[in-house]
Amino acid sequence: MSFHQLAALLPLCALVSVVSCRQPSVDPLSEEERQLILSQGETMRVLTVEDSLDLAVLRARSVDLSARDIASATYAALARKMLATVTSPEQDGVGIAAPQVGLNRRVIAVQRFDKPGEPFEVYPNVRITAVHGEPELGAEGCLSVPGRRGNVMRWRHVDVAYTSPRSLKDTTESIHGFTAVIFQHECDHLDGVLYTDKLEGSDQFAE
Numbered sequence: 662m663s664f665h666q667l668a669a670l671l672p673l674c675a676l677v678s679v680v681s682c683r684q685p686s687v688d689p690l691s692e693e694e695r696q697l698i699l700s701q702g703e704t705m706r707v708l709t710v711e712d713s714l715d716l717a718v719l720r721a722r723s724v725d726l727s728a729r730d731i732a733s734a735t736y737a738a739l740a741r742k743m744l745a746t747v748t749s750p751e752q753d754g755v756g757i758a759a760p761q762v763g764l765n766r767r768v769i770a771v772q773r774f775d776k777p778g779e780p781f782e783v784y785p786n787v788r789i790t791a792v793h794g795e796p797e798l799g800a801e802g803c804l805s806v807p808g809r810r811g812n813v814m815r816w817r818h819v820d821v822a823y824t825s826p827r828s829l830k831d832t833t834e835s836i837h838g839f840t841a842v843i844f845q846h847e848c849d850h851l852d853g854v855l856y857t858d859k860l861e862g863s864d865q866f867a868e
């Protein structure tokens with residue numbers, strides 16, 4: 662790598678280190694949050710923008726989980742129930758974020774179309790750390806915005822960071838293609854952002 666290449670990378674590295682320093686403090690799961698997870702059946706109620714109380718949760722910023730909580734049976738139940746919810750015949754989605762089931766914590770489930778068998782996987786404390794290439798336009802829908810779809814610009818190559826649920830270590834991964842689009846949509850939910858905020862023009866159309 663030449664000096665010029667290194668110099669070009671420096672602003673991005675500086676930005677990433679600032680972002681990682683600004684992670685919010687981590688509070689343990691409250692009794693209320695634990696009850697929200699444990700009191701529901703295997704599929705959880707999906708919050709929608711049509712309900713004002715639901716909308717307040719969907720618009721709130723989510724916070725990280727402690728390593729202790731990620732290792733807990735409560736987290737295992739959350740991951741299992743988020744997967745059961747997004748894959749249920751009523752929802753039939755390709756991704757879901759914890760705020761959509763009422764929990765303002767940084768957890769998402771994503772269908773990995775880039776892996777053999779296209780499995781769903783769950784990522785705690787996830788964030789997009791870098792984007793690459795040029796954004797492209799694509800149609801999206803959202804389980805919390807029923808009956809609608811619209812066109813959004815998304816990056817086709819992103820780097821993500823999360824806490825490995827197995828090792829509890831910080832992990833980074835490069836994601837490409839439609840799976841990268843899902844990561845961006847779900848990570849937006851963790852910042853209270855909906856795809857309808859990013860529609861290109863007035864091109865939202867009914868499903």
Ligand code: ZN
Nearest residue numbers: 802803804805
């Ligand atoms: Zn969504």
